[in-house]
Amino acid sequence: MIYYSTYILVLIGAVICMAASAHVQSVYKRYAGVMSSAGLTGAEVAYRLLQTNGITDVSIGHVRGSLTDHYDPAKKVVNLSDTTYGSRSVAAIGVAAHECGHVMQHHSGYIPLSIRTALVPAANIGSNLGLPMVIFGLFLGAGVRYADGGTSIGTILVEIGVVLFFFGVLFQLVTLPVEFDASHRAMKMLKQYQILDEKELPYSRKVLSAAAMTYVAAAASSILQFLRVLLIAGVGRRRDDD
Numbered sequence: 001m002i003y004y005s006t007y008i009l010v011l012i013g014a015v016i017c018m019a020a021s022a023h024v025q026s027v028y029k030r031y032a033g034v035m036s037s038a039g040l041t042g043a044e045v046a047y048r049l050l051q052t053n054g055i056t057d058v059s060i061g062h063v064r065g066s067l068t069d070h071y072d073p074a075k076k077v078v079n080l081s082d083t084t085y086g087s088r089s090v091a092a093i094g095v096a097a098h099e100c101g102h103v104m105q106h107h108s109g110y111i112p113l114s115i116r117t118a119l120v121p122a123a124n125i126g127s128n129l130g131l132p133m134v135i136f137g138l139f140l141g142a143g144v145r146y147a148d149g150g151t152s153i154g155t156i157l158v159e160i161g162v163v164l165f166f167f168g169v170l171f172q173l174v175t176l177p178v179e180f181d182a183s184h185r186a187m188k189m190l191k192q193y194q195i196l197d198e199k200e201l202p203y204s205r206k207v208l209s210a211a212a213m214t215y216v217a218a219a220a221s222s223i224l225q226f227l228r229v230l231l232i233a234g235v236g237r238r239r240d241d242d
Contacts, residue, residue, distance in 0.1 A: 006228040013221030020217035027210035028067065031091040031203045032083065038195055042084040042096035049100040049189055050078075058103050067211075069095050071102040073117065078103060090196060094204030097190050098211070101182030110181065116174045122164070123171035130165025131225075134158050134233050158233050165229045172215075172222040179215045183208040 040048070046060050061079040063069075068081040078099045084092040105113045137157030187205055190196045196204060 006231050009224040009228040013224040016217045017214070017221050020214045024067070024207075024210040024214050028083075028091050028095075028207055031094075031207050032087065032089045034090045034200070034203055035088050036090050036093055036195075036200055037197055038093075039088055040093065040195065041086050041088050042080050042092040043086065045093045045195055046078050046080065046096040046100050048195070049097060049193070050103060052193060053104065053107075053189075055103060055107055067095070069099050071099045071106070073102075073106050073113075090200045090203040091207045093190065093196060094186065094207045095211070097186035097195075097204070098182050098208055100189070101185035102178075104185050105178065105182060110178070112174055112177045112181070116171060116178055119167060119171045119174060122167040126164035126167035130161045130168065131229055131232075133161030133164065134229055135161075137161060138232070162229055162233050165226055169219075169222045169226045172219040175215055176219055179212055183212055 043060050043062070050056070050058055050060075058076045058078060061072075061077045062085045063079040063081055065081050066083045069079060069084050071078050078096075080096055080099065084095045102113070104110075134157070137154040137159075140154035140157065186208060187201065190204060191201055
């Protein structure tokens with residue numbers, strides 16, 4: 001059955017994501033041991049960047065875990081992980097600045113970020129229900145022709161499932177410019193405000209570049225999974241041609 005044979009695409013995507021994750025963990029660990037000459041923690045850097053840019057309505061939070069850092073635009077909180085919040089390493093400072101880059105995007109109305117935020121509900125639904133709906137549609141007899149030329153409920157469900165799943169892919173693709181731009185803003189601020197010196201900047205850039213590759217890997221994996229959905233859905237379409 002094509003459902004099982006296409007698992008190779010899922011496997012390839014998983015390997016890509018694991019390789020990217022292992023790479024960022026390795027790079028982060030390497031530069032987490034390099035302390036910045038400024039002696040500032042990730043939390044202090046985040047606070048300074050926000051204050052310097054006149055942003056006073058965003059707070060700095062502390063969340064558990066490693067590299068679980070994120071900006072919550074709804075609550076206006078920059079959440080820094082255990083490995084970032086109190087660390088004075090160039091790696092932690094780069095990550096903290098990256099999250100502040102998202103704050104700057106939000107503050108300036110960066111369009112890709114607005115699009116990504118708007119896609120969240122549809123992406124969540126598509127990722128969870130897209131493939132099951134396609135499978136259920138095939139089970140109900142997608143591709144079956146009625147005497148009056150009408151479309152079967154199975155075919156309709158398959159088509160809806162494909163569209164829903166695509167929203168998840170679109171979310172991953174829109175995420176790429178958002179993350180790359182946040183890193184660009186981060187490096188620009190770290191240099192402009194002299195938080196890191198010329199020797200330290202490349203170290204933080206390497207950490208952010210490695211982190212960016214995890215998003216590229218996620219997008220590639222999402223595309224491969226979408227291809228799988230299309231192949232599975234194609235079973236129903238071929239029935240229409242028989």
